[in-house]
Amino acid sequence: MAKIPVIEQCTVSYKEDKHFLADRLDVYLERNSNLVFPHRHNFYHMVLFxxxxxxxxxxxxQYSITRGQVYVMGPGQVHSWMFEGDMKGYIVNFDIDYFKSLLLQSDYVESLAMFSSLNEGVFTLDELQLREMMGLMSQLIELNEKPIVSxxxxxxxxxxxxxxxxxxAPNFPSKTVDYHLVLIKNFIALVDQHYKDLHLPKEYAELLFVTPNHLNSVCKEYxxxxxxxxxxxxxxLEAKRLLILPDWTVSQVAxxxxxxxxxxxxxxxxxxxxxxxEEFRRSQWK
Structure with a gap:
């Protein structure tokens, strides 16, 4: 059984700055043509098609690729790609601590909704959003060509x-931002932080200063x-990520x-x- 490799930023970055990379997708794929197998990253990874x-x-x-589609991934997520045709787009990689010297709240980026493990970090921009993002990404690539990081x-x-x-657009109904939506976002953030130790809704309800019934009701609605x-x-989700590592036993995962x-x-x-x-583990390495 093969081990899911962890790709480090320095191994895929061909720019001078090994902590940050922004480039056209076709250029990146040409330089990293072997990255077609399932793997993890120790950095943040973003692609716009x-x-x-x-x-x-x-x-x-699995997701089918469409124009304007964005996917974002945090460190530790498992992914692979099976591209067809002439791939065009943009790719950005950056280290976990890339914003550490800029932001007082070091985990600010990690707290963004699109990076939450409970949400799908795959969504599609409309044409207006896409045109704006293409301009911004082009500027970012141009900056990445500069020898001095700033x-x-x-x-x-x-x-x-x-x-x-x-x-x-997370899987929330179209509603105005209200107390209940804030509650849900806080709940999701807490689950991401404490899922290993807290398994019961009442434990999260206590942290959120609400009753378990109220938390259940709002979760059901949103x-x-x-x-x-x-x-x-x-x-x-975390169990699956650990089970595909052959050096971890089921007992260790538990x-x-x-x-x-x-x-x-x-x-x-x-x-x-x-x-x-065990059956899940075997299914991943047929």
Whole structure:
């Protein structure tokens, strides 16, 4: 069984700055033509498609490529691509600490909705948004050609990320921003932070100063899911990411996710996925 490799920024960056890369997608693919296998990154990764076809897969979910489609990924996510035709677009990679010297809140970028593990970081820009983003990305690439790294690169990239996060359409109904929507966003952020240790809706309700029934009701209205399902889905996602690592046993995965009983973890996984953890692992390496 092969191991899912972790790609480091320095191995795919052909620019002088090994912490940040912005370029045209066709140039990047030509220089990294071997990256067609499933892999992880230790950096943030973003692609905007202008033309081409095929599919890409992020965290075990497959997407068809369309013009104007954006995908964003945080460190640790598993992905692969199967491109067809003449691929055109833009690609940006940047390290986890890239904004550390610019922002007082070091985890600000991580907190953006489009980078949440509970949301799909795949969405499509309309033509107006796409034209604006093409101009911004061209400027970013031009800056990346400069030999001296400055906060101008970081500032423009941050502006692009904020514009994309604004365009990002998570699976919320079209509603005005109100207390309930703020509650949901805070709940999702807490699940991302505590899913390994807190498995029950009442534990999150306490942190949010609401009752479990109220949290469930709001989750059902905005997400179409009970709060418990949101938590379970995040646990399952992390379980899948760990299970594809051959040097981790099922018992180690269970312990990492705070399941004291390995058999309970197996039952938990099978109830949601319909297969055991071992069966899932084998299915990924057929």
């Amino acid at each position: 202008l033309s081409g076809a095929g599919k890409h897969e992020i965290d075990f979910k 906060d101008l690169n970081r500032s423009l990239l941050l502006y692009i990320l904020l514009k994309l996060d604004q365009a990002y 997400l179409g899911q009970q709060a418990g399902e949101v938590i379970r889905n995040r646990i399952i 312990y990492e996710l705070s399941f004291n009983d390995n058999s309970y973890f197996t039952k938990f996984f099978k109830k949601i996925e319909g297969i055991t953890p």
